Amino acid sequence: MTEAATPSDDSDIVLRLEGVTKVYSGTVAVKNADFVVRRGAVNVLVGENGAGKSTLVKMIAGVEGPTAGRILLDGEPVVFSDTADAMAHGIGMVFQELNLFGNLSVAENVFASREIVRHGRIDHAEQERQTEALMERLQTGVDPRAMVDDLMIGQQQLVEIAKAVARNARILIMDEPTSALSAPEVEILFRVIADLKAKGVAIVYISHRLEELMRIGDYITVLRDGRVTGAKRMAEVDLHWIVRQMIGSDAKDFSTPGDHTFGGEILRAEDVSLTRITGGYAVDHVSLSVRAGEIVGLYGLMGAGRSELLECVMGRHPTAKGRIFIAGRPVRERDVGGRIARGLALIPEDRQRDGLVSILSVAENLTMASLTKLAKGFHVPARAEAEQVKKEVRDLSIKVADPKLPVSSLSGGNQQKVVIGKALMTTPQVLLMDEPSRGIDIGAKADVFRIMRSLAAQGIGILFVTSDLDEVLALSDRIAVMSQGRLTALLDRSEATEAKIVAASSIGHGSAAARQHKELTA
Amino acid sequence: MSAAVDSRAASSARTSLTLNLLRLRTFIALFAVVIYFSFAAPNFLTAANIVLMSKHVAQNAFLAIGMTFVIVTGGIDLSVGSIVGLCAMVAGGLILHGVDLHNGYTLFFSIPEIMVIILVLGVLVGLINGLLITWLNVAPFIATLGSLYVARGAALLVSDGATFPNLEGSAALGTTGYAFLGAGTIFYLPASIWLLILVALAAAYLARWTPLGRHIFAVGGNERAAALSGIRVNRVKLFVYMFSGACAAIVGLIISSELLAAHPATGTTFELNAIAAAVLGGTSMSGGRGTIGGTIIGAFVIGILSDGLVMMGVSSFWQMVIKGVVIIAAVVVDQAQRKLQQRVALQQMAQLA
Numbered sequence: 074m075t076e077a078a079t080p081s082d083d084s085d086i087v088l089r090l091e092g093v094t095k096v097y098s099g100t101v102a103v104k105n106a107d108f109v110v111r112r113g114a115v116n117v118l119v120g121e122n123g124a125g126k127s128t129l130v131k132m133i134a135g136v137e138g139p140t141a142g143r144i145l146l147d148g149e150p151v152v153f154s155d156t157a158d159a160m161a162h163g164i165g166m167v168f169q170e171l172n173l174f175g176n177l178s179v180a181e182n183v184f185a186s187r188e189i190v191r192h193g194r195i196d197h198a199e200q201e202r203q204t205e206a207l208m209e210r211l212q213t214g215v216d217p218r219a220m221v222d223d224l225m226i227g228q229q230q231l232v233e234i235a236k237a238v239a240r241n242a243r244i245l246i247m248d249e250p251t252s253a254l255s256a257p258e259v260e261i262l263f264r265v266i267a268d269l270k271a272k273g274v275a276i277v278y279i280s281h282r283l284e285e286l287m288r289i290g291d292y293i294t295v296l297r298d299g300r301v302t303g304a305k306r307m308a309e310v311d312l313h314w315i316v317r318q319m320i321g322s323d324a325k326d327f328s329t330p331g332d333h334t335f336g337g338e339i340l341r342a343e344d345v346s347l348t349r350i351t352g353g354y355a356v357d358h359v360s361l362s363v364r365a366g367e368i369v370g371l372y373g374l375m376g377a378g379r380s381e382l383l384e385c386v387m388g389r390h391p392t393a394k395g396r397i398f399i400a401g402r403p404v405r406e407r408d409v410g411g412r413i414a415r416g417l418a419l420i421p422e423d424r425q426r427d428g429l430v431s432i433l434s435v436a437e438n439l440t441m442a443s444l445t446k447l448a449k450g451f452h453v454p455a456r457a458e459a460e461q462v463k464k465e466v467r468d469l470s471i472k473v474a475d476p477k478l479p480v481s482s483l484s485g486g487n488q489q490k491v492v493i494g495k496a497l498m499t500t501p502q503v504l505l506m507d508e509p510s511r512g513i514d515i516g517a518k519a520d521v522f523r524i525m526r527s528l529a530a531q532g533i534g535i536l537f538v539t540s541d542l543d544e545v546l547a548l549s550d551r552i553a554v555m556s557q558g559r560l561t562a563l564l565d566r567s568e569a570t571e572a573k574i575v576a577a578s579s580i581g582h583g584s585a586a587a588r589q590h591k592e593l594t595a
Numbered sequence: 596m597s598a599a600v601d602s603r604a605a606s607s608a609r610t611s612l613t614l615n616l617l618r619l620r621t622f623i624a625l626f627a628v629v630i631y632f633s634f635a636a637p638n639f640l641t642a643a644n645i646v647l648m649s650k651h652v653a654q655n656a657f658l659a660i661g662m663t664f665v666i667v668t669g670g671i672d673l674s675v676g677s678i679v680g681l682c683a684m685v686a687g688g689l690i691l692h693g694v695d696l697h698n699g700y701t702l703f704f705s706i707p708e709i710m711v712i713i714l715v716l717g718v719l720v721g722l723i724n725g726l727l728i729t730w731l732n733v734a735p736f737i738a739t740l741g742s743l744y745v746a747r748g749a750a751l752l753v754s755d756g757a758t759f760p761n762l763e764g765s766a767a768l769g770t771t772g773y774a775f776l777g778a779g780t781i782f783y784l785p786a787s788i789w790l791l792i793l794v795a796l797a798a799a800y801l802a803r804w805t806p807l808g809r810h811i812f813a814v815g816g817n818e819r820a821a822a823l824s825g826i827r828v829n830r831v832k833l834f835v836y837m838f839s840g841a842c843a844a845i846v847g848l849i850i851s852s853e854l855l856a857a858h859p860a861t862g863t864t865f866e867l868n869a870i871a872a873a874v875l876g877g878t879s880m881s882g883g884r885g886t887i888g889g890t891i892i893g894a895f896v897i898g899i900l901s902d903g904l905v906m907m908g909v910s911s912f913w914q915m916v917i918k919g920v921v922i923i924a925a926v927v928v929d930q931a932q933r934k935l936q937q938r939v940a941l942q943q944m945a946q947l948a
Contacts (some may be wrong), residue, residue: 083658389823410825419823427823430816432883443823444806451805495824
């Protein structure tokens with residue numbers, strides 16, 4: 074089962090987990106895992122969602138204690154009572170969700186809970202001086218006096234890292250630090266990581282983006298279903314090896330493309346643009362069309378304007394410009410409700426924030442968007458509603474004991490199916506899906522892909538956003554690529570290659586992206 | 596092995612029993628206060644007293660129904676008490692003095708017309724609240740705090756702070772019959788109670804069976820998701836504040852009709868009782884959760900508690916303390932129920948997996 078970690082020089086191991094197991098009420102999140110962290114190196118942890126990565130690092134950072142097994146720090150067994158305890162041992166963690174106080178300054182955040190006090194009051198000048206030095210060291214150019222809320226998300230991420238560095242963390246855990254960063258910000262982060270590495274800090278790095286891991290990782294450990302399925306030097310592995318360890322087989326189950334023919338053009342967006350508040354375009358005059366029964370994949374890096382494009386089409390941004398046509402007829406409705414009525418539906422990227430009302434039941438979530446359609450006059454007939462819900466639960470194979478249960482009790486994949494079901498109940502002609510496979514396990518992913526295929530076969534046009542190259546290549550009938558708000562390529566399935574897509578996605582990104590591109594295509 | 600399964604089944608049966616008891620807690624509380632006062636307070640269970648108490652409860656219950664929808668959307672309406680006062684005063688003014696048309700004529704309205712005008716007035720104040728909150732993005736607490744003062748000030752301005760007495764009206768002007776709403780009976784029950792039953796049923800139907808009702812819950816549960824599902828969030832919010840204003844107008848009419856007098860301080864701090872009744876009935880202050888039935892029961896618990904304590908001769912100072920403790924206890928129990936419910940849901944999921 075477990076491939077032994079390459080027995081290299083063991084002297085640089087600072088932290089070692091031995092046979093660690095973590096059981097939550099009923100489920101085993103991590104099973105008998107071994108994991109070593111080496112100083113002066115980026116120790117990558119990778120796995121599908123729910124594979125146990127976050128649980129594993131939470132045990133290192135003292136958020137959770139292991140149910141079984143032991144943690145050795147510098148060869149000595151340790152037990153952390155809480156995060157402060159772990160911090161005292163030199164272990165810092167940058168959480169996936171930022172733990173910053175937006176209403177305080179950068180310096181106040183960096184020194185939160187350990188303020189420099191002189192004569193009974195906080196020495197702000199000294200805090201700011203130290204923070205400034207720290208920011209310079211991290212080459213971020215963030216003003217220590219700036220309010221955190223006023224910073225861009227990438228800068229906030231850097232402040233979070235600075236917080237950990239300021240405490241002289243010897244081991245720094247980063248849980249998906251790049252998920253909210255733009256390409257230039259990722260570059261800054263990588264530079265910071267290289268700098269920390271040079272100073273001997275051990276970095277534990279979690280990410281979903283394999284391209285990224287291949288680039289900065291030194292050692293890699295792969296988790297699957299809570300077990301370690303592989304641990305090697307990064308230099309010894311390739312993408313295929315990682316994928317194989319992650320999902321247990323070479324290829325993901327994208328389900329086979331149907332061989333149905335496409336209908337006429339169902340969605341046309343012309344000259345869609347959206348200006349940023351900070352100036353420039355988030356979506357820069359994009360024109361795109363989708364035929365009935367066609368799946369168009371929209372690839373691009375973070376911040377390329379893909380989600381914004383979908384939101385513009387959906388009518389989320391009142392200031393957006395451009396024309397939308399459904400089946401050739403112009404859409405004049407400006408708001409989301411009107412556009413849903415015209416046959417558009419959106420599966421948002423962030424399920425929790427934009428997709429679900431978590432305190433309502435599965436049934437109530439499913440019918441939320443189509444109540445007016447279900448209603449006879451003012452009345453929503455209970456039987457008709459229950460039947461619709463039952464049908465959707467069956468069609469999408471949503472695993473739920475009773476649709477009256479709160480939707481928050483479902484697993485991520487089933488929640489995603491509820492969001493899809495909600496959109497489908499509005500009987501859309503065009504489905505806009507923003508990262509439909511994000512944050513769900515492999516089985517649910519396959520289900521979602523299968524659902525997309527079958528919807529397309531029923532004549533629905535699908536425009537979906539993804540950051541996953543394999544996904545866009547395997548699922549799409551056509552591939553659109555965006556970079557910096559512009560549509561940079563529109564490729565037919567037959568002519569699309571990984572290299573072309575990556576090249577198009579980095580247009581306008583300068584040397585960094587070009588370098589990334591070269592590494593990928595090499 | 597089978598013993599383990601048995602014990603698990605037993606424990607899950609115990610949890611579901613506890614859960615049901617917790618769900619019915621407001622009912623149980625209501626039963627408890629009724630039974631307690633039946634023994635402790637003489638005359639408590641007489642028909643006359645029950646009718647009297649119901650009328651007290653009704654005033655609070657109307658406001659609490661409107662408040663429930665507002666709170667379910669994640670908002671709050673502090674202005675209802677002042678709207679009660681303003682509506683009572685305007686109604687009184689219309690009956691006594693009519694509208695001076697400044698050409699030597701004074702326009703008097705019939706009682707049904709006045710009632711419609713007052714309802715429209717209440718809805719209008721609610722509309723202003725709603726517009727402040729949706730268009731101008733003022734936090735509900737602040738917007739309705741502002742209109743609390745404005746409406747109260749307006750109520751005082753109507754009569755320069757004086758009371759409008761003797762609202763019997765005059766037959767010559769066709770303004771008689773105002774007393775019916777507050778004092779009249781239909782089929783042995785006060786007219787105001789019939790009206791409460793009507794409004795409560797309509798509100799409960801709205802909440803459970805209409806798209807608008809479900810949209811109210813969706814907006815309160817997750818505004819962004821609701822908006823992306825095509826729900827017109829602003830319209831929903833406008834509606835709940837307008838509805839709350841209408842409920843307050845009804846109370847203003849009932850009180851001034853019952854007393855046949857309108858006093859500008861009518862309804863002061865009523866908003867707090869309404870919030871208390873809603874919370875006692877299981878409405879979550881963070882939005883998305885609440886029922887009309889629960890709110891009605893909550894209003895009864897609060898009403899019966901204060902009337903019963905008065906009958907027992909408990910000092911009004913102690914009454915306040917007891918009311919406060921009951922409200923806090925209700926919320927604490929509510930939290931316990933949520934936790935248990937979550938655990939049960941997780942267990943069911945685990946069994947499924």
